[in-house]
Amino acid sequence: MREKKSERWLLIAIVLIACNLRAAITGVGSLVGMIQRDLSLSSTVSGLITTIPLLAFAAVSPLASGLAQKRGLGKTLFAGFVVLAAGILVRSYLGTAGLFLGTVLVGGGIAIGNVLIPALIKGRFPQRVGSLTSLYTTAMAVFSGVAAGVSVPLANQVGWRNTLAIWVVLAVLALIVWFPQRGVVLEHKAQQGQHKPLLKSGTAWWVSVYMGVQSLLFYSFVAWLPTILQAKGLSAETAGYFFSVYQFISIAGSCLSPLLAGRRRSQVGLVTGLFLLYVTGLLCIQLGSAPMVLLPGVALCGFCSGACISLAMTYIGLRTENAADATRLSGMSQSIGYLIAAAGPFVTGWLYDMLGSWTVPLWTLIAVACIMGFTGRKAGRDRVI
DSSP: OHHHHHHHHHHHHHHHHHHHHHHHHHHHHTTHHHHHHHHTOOHHHHHHHHHHHHHHHHHHHHHHHHHHHHHOHHHHHHHHHHHHHHHHHHHHHSHHHHHHHHHHHHHHHHHHHHHHHHHHHHHHOGGGHHHHHHHHHHHHHHHHHHHHHHHHHHHHHHOHHHHHHTHHHHHHHHHHHHGGGTTOOOOOSOGGGGGSOGGGOHHHHHHHHHHHHHHHHHHHHHHHHHHHHHHTTOOHHHHHHHHHHHHHHHHHHHHHHHHHHHTOSOOHHHHHHHHHHHHHHHHHHHHOOSHHHHHHHHHHHHHHHHHHHHHHHHHHHHTOSSHHHHHHHHHHHHHHHHHHHHHHHHHHHHHHHHHSSSHHHHHHHHHHHHHHHHHHHHHTSSOOO
8 A cells, every 4th residue: 555655656746747837938938028128138149038948958968967967857947947947047047148048047957857867667557668658658748738828917017036936936846845855766677778879779869869859859849830821811819819729739739649649569660650740741831821730730739749759758668678778778868869859949940030921841851751751660679778
């Protein structure tokens, strides 16, 4: 009975941690204009506010796995969330320098959670990788959508600083619930596996590149979808509504994809289906101009964005034999993946500035979706590193 109660609290802690893994970031995008005006920042400098977290993910992810092996997963995760909570407050209240320093700390703290939660699930619940990945990625998607949706109305009432700071409450709650779990360590049953060079594993590279290209698509849309829709003739209000549809329908994809993936030894068929839906949605946005065409396109892209990030996280457990390898693959795939993703919003905006049209940027994203389909199929084959 005591063991089941302990397991139940561990699952609650995992869900609370997952609720923090996007909210502190997705809420910023809607507030960049306010922040820029208040702090007198240039557009280029303002763009760094949304790019820095991705670079922090890339830099910290490989370090997180090493720290977990040396200090223990529980202690490393607890320390990461202390950094996250501190970063939220520094970002909100210490001026321009604090804004960027805090953003780095927020990205670093979240990166530790990103890396270690898939490894924790693999180590403690190896037979439930699909269902528990569905649970935590759904929680992540729900609070990502909530943060994006409430930030502007809340900022109009209490200011952007207090709006960004409010997420410290969620981080502190996760710290309180995780505190009894800080002694969690993962048994590395196959220590010799740690000495195999992961960078020489083809499967590890396919998972890493898939993680990167699907994230590139997601963050490019987070940065530019409302602007693209307004260029198609929609009002700012309608474009904002469509963007909310994109965010919230991703929850369904986040929930469903790991459940389907966990029931199959190979995920090649699932990846193919998601690729076809994603390209269909992108083509609707590229070729359409009427709301009745654009809305289904946005909905398809939103569903697939949630499904693809969840599938990428599920691969970490499915393509490894033990918690040690899951930790290493999580660090490698997210480091390489988010480095790739960081280029998305910048390159997409640069192409638009150069050409004055969204046609080429959208065709470029369609080409990226094709790469995603190819690498996802390779990563989805029934094999482990």
